[in-house]
Structure formats: structure tokens, C-alpha cells
Amino acid sequence: MSETNLNEPLKERHAVVTGGGTGIGAATAAALLRAGARVTLMGRDAVKLEARRAALGGGEMIACVSVDVADEDAVNAAFAQAAERLGAVDILVNNAGQATAAPFVQTDLALWKRMLDVNLTGAFLCTRAVLPAMLANKSGRIVNVASTAGQVGYPYVAAYCASKHGVIGMTRALALEVATQGVTVNAVCPGYTETELLQASLDQITRKTSRSEAEARSLLVRHNPQQRFVQPDEVANAVLWLCAPGSAAITGQSISVSGGEIT
Numbered sequence: 001m002s003e004t005n006l007n008e009p010l011k012e013r014h015a016v017v018t019g020g021g022t023g024i025g026a027a028t029a030a031a032l033l034r035a036g037a038r039v040t041l042m043g044r045d046a047v048k049l050e051a052r053r054a055a056l057g058g059g060e061m062i063a064c065v066s067v068d069v070a071d072e073d074a075v076n077a078a079f080a081q082a083a084e085r086l087g088a089v090d091i092l093v094n095n096a097g098q099a100t101a102a103p104f105v106q107t108d109l110a111l112w113k114r115m116l117d118v119n120l121t122g123a124f125l126c127t128r129a130v131l132p133a134m135l136a137n138k139s140g141r142i143v144n145v146a147s148t149a150g151q152v153g154y155p156y157v158a159a160y161c162a163s164k165h166g167v168i169g170m171t172r173a174l175a176l177e178v179a180t181q182g183v184t185v186n187a188v189c190p191g192y193t194e195t196e197l198l199q200a201s202l203d204q205i206t207r208k209t210s211r212s213e214a215e216a217r218s219l220l221v222r223h224n225p226q227q228r229f230v231q232p233d234e235v236a237n238a239v240l241w242l243c244a245p246g247s248a249a250i251t252g253q254s255i256s257v258s259g260g261e262i263t
Contacts, residue, residue, distance in 0.1 A: 008036025009244050014086045016040045016079070018069055018126055019096035021048035023195030024145060027232035028093055030056055031240045040082040040089075042067050043096065069096045069122030079129040088137065089130045091243050094123040094167075095145040099197055101156045101204055112159045119163035124170060131183070138182035141243045144171050145235070146187040148258050164189075168254045175252030184251035188238045191258030192220050193230040226259035 015032045019025040020041030029039050033056060040063045041049045049064035056062055063085045067078035083089060098118045100111055123144050134140025149157060150164030168187050175185040192198055198220075205216040221227060238257050241247060256262035 010091070011036035013037045013090040013243075014040070014082075014088060015091035015093065015243070016042060016082055016089050016126075016130070017093040017095055018042045018067075018122070019145075021045055021052045023197060024190065024193060024232045024235045025093070025095040026052050026055075027236035028095060028239045029062070031233070031236040032091070032093075032243065033057075033061060035240060035244075037091065037243075038062070038086045040065055040086055042069070042078060042082070044068055069126055070117040072125055075122075075125040075129055079126070083133075088133050090134070090137075090139065091141045091143075092126060092130045093143045093145065093239055093243075094126055096122050097145065097147075097197075099157065099160045099201065101160075101201065103156055104158050107159055112162075115159035115163045116166070119160070120166040120170070123167055127170075127174070127185075131178075134183045135178065135181050140183040141247075142174070142183065142185045143239050143242050144168075144185070144187040145239070146171070146189045146254060148189050148191045148256060148262050150187070151189055151254060151256060151262050171254060172252050179251060184242070184248065186242045186250060186252065187254040188235060188242070189254050189256045189258065189262065190235045191224055191230050191256070191261045193232060193235060195232060198229065223261050224259040225261060228259065230257055230259060 015037045017025050017029045020029045021043045029041055032039050038061050042065050043049050046066040053062050053064050065078045065081050067074050127142055144167050146167040147164040149161045150168040153161050171185050171187040202213055202216045206213055235257050
């Protein structure tokens with residue numbers, strides 16, 4: 001392998017990162033860019049996507065496409081646009097997601113469907129959009145950003161847990177289906193990670209209880225044996241490893257990035 005390839009192991013690869021405007025998605029996009037990939041940021045908020053593109057240096061290596069990942073027609077159009085701009089998609093990071101807490105008896109059908117639509121159906125639709133070309137090329141990496149909530153249960157987030165368990169189940173099934181065709185499918189499962197989504201959870205706890213934000217943070221961080229929140233870059237590094245050339249034997253796995261919470 002040449003020195004250039006060592007420095008840029010994903011050179012000539014096109015990666016799509018959904019939910020790429022903030023948090024884990026933004027950190028992952030930055031890691032993929034540093035590894036030499038062309039990157040398309042996808043998400044619902046075009047303003048956030050463009051701001052992230054500018055923060056990452058702009059240029060011809062990075063594009064933005066606005067999309068609702070739960071809308072089949074919008075997803076198909078978005079991926080066609082991404083391929084037209086930066087070429088066939090070699091890497092897909094299904095990161096777009098939502099999390100809303102509610103006691104089970106207060107979890108109405110709208111909340112249930114929203115969690116499944118964005119977290120599970122969104123990953124399904126995006127994967128289906130890229131898979132035919134990956135199979136035709138005998139090459140591809142699909143990484144689903146699930147959660148420790150897809151590996152264990154947590155109270156008050158039944159809909160979220162169900163959606164993330166579904167993502168891991170889909171990951172395992174598809175990995176077996178395409179195992180001999182050059183495509184790997186894996187999931188990373190972050191614990192509580194320092195993102196806007198975490199801040200929303202903290203705000204919900206403080207709003208609905210008498211706890212301060214510091215108390216809410218202590219309540220959530222107690223699950224992590226390292227007694228800290230995961231950082232977005234730490235999740236991005238796990239995603240990058242799964243996308244690298246040397247990871248071809250890793251497929252069907254759900255890798256916990258949680259400071260030892262899941263062993």
C-alpha cells in the first residue's frame with residue numbers, strides 16, 4: 001500500500017452520513033473526510049447541513065442533500081442526487097435518529113410510529129437505496145448507528161428501545177444475506193453521548209422533575225462504568241474502523257461504544 005493510501009485509506013470512496021449536521025453524524029463526517037473520502041451530509045435541516053459543510057472546509061469533497069429519511073420518495077431522490085454529485089455510494093452511515101421518553105402507558109401511537117419511522121424505517125430505506133449498486137460493485141460498507149438501547153432495555157423509552165433493537169436485528173439479518181458479496185453491515189451502539197440529543201434528554205428530565213441539570217447528568221452518567229459521557233469523536237472512530245479496508249472480516253456485529261456499560 002502506498003503512503004498516500006496509508007494516510008487516506010478511504011480515498012476515492014463516497015460516503016453518505018445521514019443526520020450529518022450535528023453530533024455523532026458531524027464527527028463521523030469529519031473522520032471520513034480526514035481519511036480521504038468524499039462525503040455527502042444528509043438531514044432534514046438544510047441550514048445545519050450547510051453550516052456543517054462550511055465548518056468542514058467546504059470544497060468539492062463534501063456535499064449536502066436535505067431529506068426526510070422516513071419518506072421513501074424523498075430518500076430515493078436524495079440518493080440519486082448524491083450519486084450524481086459525488087459518484088456511486090461506497091459507504092453508508094445510517095445515523096439519523098430521534099429519541100423521546102415517555103412512560104409506556106403514555107406512549108401514544110404517534111410517538112411509537114415516529115420512533116420506528118425515523119430510527120428503523122429510515123435506516124431501511126437508506127440502505128435499500130444504496131445496496132443494489134454496492135452488490136453490483138461487489139463492495140460496500142454499511143454502518144448503522146444504533147444504541148446501547150438496542151442491546152438492553154431502559155425504562156421510559158420503550159419505543160426508542162424497540163426501534164434500536166430493530167436496527168440491530170436488521171443489521172444481523174442483512175449482514176448474513178450479503179456476506180459473500182463484498183458488502184459488510186455492522187452497527188455501533190453508543191451509550192449516552194455528549195450531543196444535542198443528550199441535551200434534549202437532560203432538558204426533559206429537568207422539566208418533568210425537580211432535578212437540576214447537574215443532578216440529571218449524574219443520573220444518566222451512572223450507567224457508564226467510566227463515569228463519563230461518550231464523546232462524538234469516539235463513536236466516529238469506531239465507525240471509521242468499520243469502514244476501513246482492513247475491516248472486511250467484520251460483519252453482522254453490534255459494537256458497544258459505552259465505556260464498558262455493555263460487556
